[in-house]
Amino acid sequence: MHTDARKIDNNSLIEGDICIIGAGAAGISMALEMIGTPFKVILLEGGGFEYEAEMQDLYKGKTTGQKYFPLQSARLHYFGGTTGHWAGFCSPFDPIDFKQRDWIPHSGWPITREDLDPYYARAQKNLDLGPYDYSLEYWQKQDPERIPLPLDDKAVFNKMWQFSKPTRFGEKYKATIVKAPNVHLYTYANVTDITANEAASNVKEVTVKNLAGKQHTVRAKHFVLACCSIQNARMLLASNKQAPNGLGNQNDNVGRYFMEHIEIKSAEMWLPKPDLMKLYQWEWGVKARAELAISEEMQRKHKILNGTASLNPLAVAKNWKPMIETWTADTAKTNALMSGAKKALKEGPKLKSYNSFELFTRIEQAPNPNSRVTLDKEKDALGVPRANLHWEFTDLEKHSLRKIYQIIGEQVGISNAGRVKLMEYLRDENDSSWPAFTGGGWHHMGTTRMADDPKKGVVDKHCKVHGIANLYVAGAACYATAAAPNPTLTVTALSIRLAEHLMERMKAV
Structure with missing residues (x-):
């Protein structure tokens, strides 16, 4: 059932069992x-x-x-959310990503990869992926031409990805x-405040507003913040009537602990002769x-x-402009952030033999309490303080990036598969600076x-906010560490897990 919240009586009361805030x-x-x-x-x-500039x-x-x-370029504010411009890259987190790693401060999840496996399998269907099998062996059986580089998998292994449509x-x-x-869907229903009881231990209701001047109240037994990481934090911080902070x-x-994937070109790989490298190349329509x-x-040995x-063909990749320079505030205003992404995907490399490849990195950011979202003094058109994002790295990111390519370079050389050439910014081990083309993945x-x-996080293992009996957070905001893969598959798996937990809790009442 769908209702346009601009078209119902002002100050309407909307009631239900579970209120989910955000339809991404x-x-x-x-x-x-x-x-x-x-x-x-x-x-x-x-x-x-649909996309609307004022939203x-x-x-x-x-x-x-x-x-x-620019923050308004990185997320889409309409039904379907940022899946309106995602590229479809999917892979599960590795077991190590959930573990406490003594060389990474604030690492460690209260759940394991095994806890998420059943939900990863279910998430595959939502995202139109193949079977929940990310082993190299499975994908080689589907296509024997997917031949791996002859590297020692005890040092460098082939991590498989599947691609959604x-x-x-x-x-x-x-x-x-x-x-x-x-399911009662309300569009143009922006949550502008969350009201708790005086002890701030239970959410009573949320206020929704829209640009048509309408305001409504939503009451439910349980509430779930399912916006993006920035907006979830923004909403909790702005809801400060019962809890001043x-x-x-x-x-x-x-x-x-705001985290992004650092995405950056890092090295070149040169082969003795042109090779199709079908296991590693990607083009529109490739499934894995x-x-x-x-x-x-x-990772443990080198503390990274x-x-x-x-691997992207160097002949193609050298003409690509860094994404940090192409996605601007104007992108959102012209609606090009969706058509632009689709165009980039379709104009990517075509499968043919090359002898040189650009090595492009996606690396997790260490959890850093100084990398954070706060509230700005300026307010949006609905009266909510805007977000201020401070994105900050630690020395561990640069050290890890450099070491990753030293390891890959050694293995490529030992196997005589080719040679790896580091980019200039990675050669000096005393250089902790970052080049101007350093970007993120909009993750x-x-x-x-x-x-x-509760002193170390905001939500528990079931994504419930500590100290508040009926408030939950869904999505990548709950991540304790970022891992290397794009977040959508894990977001979907965690959301299915949370839905199951909530329904079990409802049935138990």
């Missing part, structure tokens, strides 16, 4: 799990079904620290959500490929972060991190 990958995945259940689900989407403006904010994309949740699941009798922020953790990854043993290297993570101890 996380919120829609949760709603899909609840279709056909006895629970009345309220799904709130701030925008409509996108509500995501505008400021950035400091490491250069970053990419699935646009707003297009694929619109009819399913709208027709679901127990913001809901869930009794230990000053809300908004902290491998990236070079560092084994858990070597997790990261991967993708917002952290800000309401998961931890058993």
